[in-house]
Amino acid sequence: MNNISIALGKRQLVDSIWKSAGIEGLGTTFSNTECILENLPVQTTREGVIIRDLERINGMEDKLESALEMLFK
Helix, strand or coil, X not given: CHXXXXXXXXXXXXXXXXXXXXXXXXXXXXXXXXXXXXXXXXXXXXXXCCHHHHHHHHHHHHHHHHHHHHHCC
């Protein structure tokens, strides 16, 4: 049960960041977002992944983690 909860929590984190990236106009896919957050190689399209987009997605993760830490203190 605990492993399922952790897996669902990680998926929710990726989903939230992916949706936020879409709102900000970043053209990343769910699987690319997941790879970026796990520091894995990213599948690129013909246009490629812009480094600015990578930095924004990593920044979103940092901000979300900070907000969650403040909530659970």
